[in-house]
Amino acid sequence: MTGVAWAVLSAYARTLPAGPERRKVSGCLRAGAPSKIGQRLACTVIARSGLTHRGKLTAKGQHAARAFLALHGLPLPGKA
Numbered sequence: 291m292t293g294v295a296w297a298v299l300s301a302y303a304r305t306l307p308a309g310p311e312r313r314k315v316s317g318c319l320r321a322g323a324p325s326k327i328g329q330r331l332a333c334t335v336i337a338r339s340g341l342t343h344r345g346k347l348t349a350k351g352q353h354a355a356r357a358f359l360a361l362h363g364l365p366l367p368g369k370a
Contacts, residue, residue, distance in 0.1 A: 291322030293332030295358050301336070301347040302355035314364060
């Protein structure tokens, strides 16, 4: 997972209610976490790309996170 994908999914995970879907996304994040410097860089990149605003996921960011989950065969929250 790229640092940008990790950063978008991290912001997305924070929007999910506690439960099995959030745990699945969080597990994916732990497995693909970049270094601390990589995390800061990725968070800067996604903010400048309009995927987050003031640390909150934008509609564009939510779309990107859902596309990543679907591409990797991970279930989308709220869908069986």
